[in-house]
Amino acid sequence: MAEPTLEQLREQIDGLDEQLQGLLNKRAELAQKVADVKIATDGDAVFYRPEREAQVLRQVKARNTGPLDAETIARLFREIMSACLALEQRLKVAFLGPEGTFTQQAALKHFGHAVETISLAAIDDVFREVASGAAHYGVVPVENSTEGVINHTLDSFMESPLKICGEVDLRIHHHLMLSEHTQLDKITRIYSHQQTLAQCRKWLDTNMPRVERIAVSSNAQAARRLKDEWNAAAIAGDIAADLYDLKILHRNIEDTPDNTTRFIIIGHEEVPPSGEDKSSLLVRMKNRPGALYHVLKPFKDAGVDLTRVESRPSRSGNWSYVFFIDFEGHRDDENVQAVLAALEREALDVRLLGSYPRAVL
Numbered sequence: 001m002a003e004p005t006l007e008q009l010r011e012q013i014d015g016l017d018e019q020l021q022g023l024l025n026k027r028a029e030l031a032q033k034v035a036d037v038k039i040a041t042d043g044d045a046v047f048y049r050p051e052r053e054a055q056v057l058r059q060v061k062a063r064n065t066g067p068l069d070a071e072t073i074a075r076l077f078r079e080i081m082s083a084c085l086a087l088e089q090r091l092k093v094a095f096l097g098p099e100g101t102f103t104q105q106a107a108l109k110h111f112g113h114a115v116e117t118i119s120l121a122a123i124d125d126v127f128r129e130v131a132s133g134a135a136h137y138g139v140v141p142v143e144n145s146t147e148g149v150i151n152h153t154l155d156s157f158m159e160s161p162l163k164i165c166g167e168v169d170l171r172i173h174h175h176l177m178l179s180e181h182t183q184l185d186k187i188t189r190i191y192s193h194q195q196t197l198a199q200c201r202k203w204l205d206t207n208m209p210r211v212e213r214i215a216v217s218s219n220a221q222a223a224r225r226l227k228d229e230w231n232a233a234a235i236a237g238d239i240a241a242d243l244y245d246l247k248i249l250h251r252n253i254e255d256t257p258d259n260t261t262r263f264i265i266i267g268h269e270e271v272p273p274s275g276e277d278k279s280s281l282l283v284r285m286k287n288r289p290g291a292l293y294h295v296l297k298p299f300k301d302a303g304v305d306l307t308r309v310e311s312r313p314s315r316s317g318n319w320s321y322v323f324f325i326d327f328e329g330h331r332d333d334e335n336v337q338a339v340l341a342a343l344e345r346e347a348l349d350v351r352l353l354g355s356y357p358r359a360v361l
């Protein structure tokens with residue numbers, strides 16, 4: 001049999017597109033019905049269900065046979081769910097701005113593009129916007145694989161009742177960029193966020209040792225500043241380069257190639273188990289010898305895997321320490337409950353910041 005012609009193949013694609021479109025709208029109708037059920041069962045209906053979304057995405061990946069790879073198809077379903085959820089309720093998501101930051105990229109990766117994103121100037125502001133109800137959820141960075149923990153976010157939890165309801169990992173690439181006015185041989189300063197400057201330290205030491213490094217509030221802010229300057233460069237990501245129309249001179253100048261930032265989603269609700277969950281905990285201990293040992297022993301006894309431990313001096317008393325701990329499992333799991341009960345006996349204060357689905361994308 002002869003190979004199909006271009007016209008025939010395109011006809012087949014048109015036919016499939018029509019079916020897909022019909023199916024997508026049927027799916028959307030079901031989501032609208034789900035909204036009615038949620039409203040009928042609860043006056044304060046919560047429409048966004050992270051545990052269900054994680055399960056849908058995991059199923060999509062598990063049953064995928066290609067040729068599209070599992071990540072790609074999951075990203076497409078991410079957008080389909082985002083659009084379906086927007087028919088139930090268009091989510092307002094606050095993030096650490098300005099427009100063009102990695103945090104915005106993380107927010108869109110997690111929620112899809114059918115949400116309204118609200119750019120705020122500081123991590124505290126994101127917490128406040130969600131606490132007041134002006135935004136449904138917030139996205140803030142929490143940890144970077146080269147520079148470690150982002151203290152501001154951890155500190156905000158000490159004063160906030162909000163809960164963690166999700167996590168996002170983002171591969172971070174930094175580029176050196178110039179504006180159309182920049183004169184390459186006259187560059188005397190480089191703008192970027194302090195974390196970014198630190199992540200590109202070796203590259204800068206080697207390639208631009210005499211140029212002054214100036215820390216500003218975000219990478220996007222650094223990019224924005226270039227507009228009116230002829231003797232400066234900035235380090236930021238792709239989105240910022242696009243947004244502020246800058247020219248990328250050197251790509252991927254970060255010192256470690258697997259540079260990843262972890263973000264968390266903050267909200268009001270506790271998330272039911274999804275089957276593959278993580279939890280974050282804040283424990284305040286008296287600063288006695290072996291405090292860390294007493295915090296960690298219950299995890300070993302119950303066979304619960306830790307994924308991160310951070311300690312910070314508590315601001316509420318000179319003689320106490322706060323530990324931020326991430327671990328595998330959900331608050332409803334028996335072994336996690338055993339850990340919490342044991343910690344209650346040891347610690348001055350134990351607060352579960354949230355149990356949430358392990359990132360799928």
Ligand SMILES: C=C(O[C@@H]1C=C(C(=O)O)C=C[C@H]1O)C(=O)O
Nearest residue numbers: 031034048049052053081084085
């Ligand atoms: C349809 C639902 O509501 C939302 C939309 C989802 C979807 O499109 O699959 C999944 C979870 C919720 O965020 C649901 O809860 O099942």
